[in-house]
Amino acid sequence: MGFCAGALLFAAAIAVWGAGYRTAEPGYEYAFPRDHFSHPEFQTEWWYYTGNLFDKEGRRFGFELTFFRQAMARAGDDSPWNLEDLYLAHLALTDAAAGEFHHFERVNRAGPGLAGASFEKRRIWNGNWQVVWSGEVQQLRAVSDRFTLQLNLTPSKPPVIHGKDGISRKAAGPGRASHYVSFTRLHAGGQLMLDGGKLELRGSAWMDHEFFTHQLGEDQTGWDWMSIQLEDGTDVMLFRLRRKDGTIDPFSAGTFVDAGGRPVHLESLDFEMIPGRRWKDYPVEWTVRVPGLDLELRATTPVDGQELVSGSGYSPAYWEGAMDFEGVRAGKPVRGIGYLEMTGYEAPVTFGQEDD
DSSP states (O other), X not given: OOOOHHHHHHHHHHOOOOTTOOOOOTTOOOOTTGGGSOOTTSSEEEEEEEEEEEOTTOOEEEEEEEEEEEEOOSOOOSOTTOOSEEEEEEEEEEETTTTEEEEEEXXXXXXXXXXXXXXXXXXXXXXXXXXXXETTEEEEEEEOSSEEEEEEEEESSOOEEOSBTTBEEOSSSTXXXXXXXXXXXXXXXXXXXXXXXXXXXXXXXXXXXEEESBOOOTTEEEEEEEEEEETTSOEEEEXXXXXXXXXXXXXOEEEEEOTTSOEEXXXXXXXXXXXXXXXXXXXOOEEEEEGGGTEEEEEEOSOSOOEEOOSSSSSOOEEEEEEEEEEEETTEEEEEEXXXXXXXXXXXXXXXXXXX
């Protein structure tokens, strides 16, 4: 679903939903590269990067960098400090060998250039965390007290539009959907400065971009989302929406992307995500089945404790971390890597559930 969990949970606490903003409806005409950047006519938007990186000895790191824009007012004065939009960002690093997880967050207003997303500048940023587009290459840089990460991300497949008729529907009713675009396989290369040393890293990344005004329904409490990059060159995105009565919502969905970049939409009945072993309340091992693809995978994580707990109190905790996948497709062994996000385990998500 490309959910940016921290952004959603943060927005749930501060926003009055929907008045005067455009909703995600069928028939939207996408235009790239313009649609990779800001859509101020929609109330909520994010850009979401995750990936798995390796040094030359095979030491593994997972990373997450998310940028989020939440509209707070339709219009304001001309001051650069006017609070029309708030910008939230999360940065996380998983050091698999050390079993360590580091995460940081920040909140800014646009101000005099503090944060934003600009098609003209080909840039998305929050302070000294940024992604700059140079042609097709997305240049990521994030600086924290613990580490600095610099990556060049080059797509090996074209962008994928999830869902049907240009929208990824999440609940019943007009506008309960998002416009959802992904680069499901980005070649990643760059440097990590950590503990006084510099590591050259290579690996793969995934980028999600969503914009919308409403999304979840009143009976939905959270979700489980997976990005899967298999060694055979195919990719899978799945999200499972959970309801208050403990059942799985029929608006759960996914996308299969073949090795050539062609997407196939998956309905809720086309796949299973079965939770297994738990860390705290979070299921950190899963069984994934997609019968139509003759695919069955076991999902595990190299580090259980990839929980993001807000230091500022802006959002409830959620789990977001690096994953391994191993199983069988069409009778042949297959392996892969990816990411898993889980929300609503600490407290139900109430994001976007109020009417205009």
